[in-house]
Amino acid sequence: MRTMLLSFKPKWYNLIKDGSKIFEYRRIFPDEEIMAYMYVSSPMKQIVGKIHLGRKIDINTWKEKYKDDSEICKRIDEYLIRHKYAMPVLSFQMTKEIELRTLQEFDSKFVCPQMYYYLENYPKLFEFIKKNAIEIGELKVNSFEEIDRDDICRKKY
Template identity: 35%
Template structure:
């Protein structure tokens, strides 16, 4: 097994499934996006299996997230602008209606052979989350995803 993968699996982090749209996922995969912004998130580092939404509809990657930074919107917009000039207005719109949010550092991204939504629903009673879900609520899927990463 690849040493980096073993290191990730040994980390005592909460495991989640996180939904991403295809474009942000592609930016993460290419290393162009190094921070994920969310209106709500857990307050600890996380290991996330990534569900890429329509039209892809697959779980196809594993991302290690660092410690989330919870801040007011102005601070988050400043962080975003520091990483990608011109991204602040779109981010401010995304955070409309909330007073704070999260900037979550992306530490690594590993792709693996995808699992289709059809397989996930039929074999594991999986319904894609709007934002994220704790993987511990579906132990069968958790075992299948960990096994998939090791092959």
């Protein structure tokens, strides 16, 4: 499984952390399971956790599955304006924080991801993050055996 550094706004990070957001939506994403360190943008500006994402789901396939539910289809259409894929958040793990300043001290060329990048392409940075992003707290695992209709392209969090 490949590992990436994935950028989040604080709002989305907090919803993943508290378990209320079980799908991550993106316009572009690889078609494989991913382990990702979560970089949270301003005002936090730090790596704060890890998530295991399942294979991407084309949101259009949900339109067929939920074609008899006009409310869900409307939400899907609204999401399709900005997103194409949903990745199940299989698990979330808090880590010891690594601040942007610390990352830049380690590597003066460090750049925060706009979306994501693969850490395997930056082996020294990858080792530094693995060494310093120490897992804390309990691993939170999401079950997808029964997906509530409200979990599909949620209208408001």
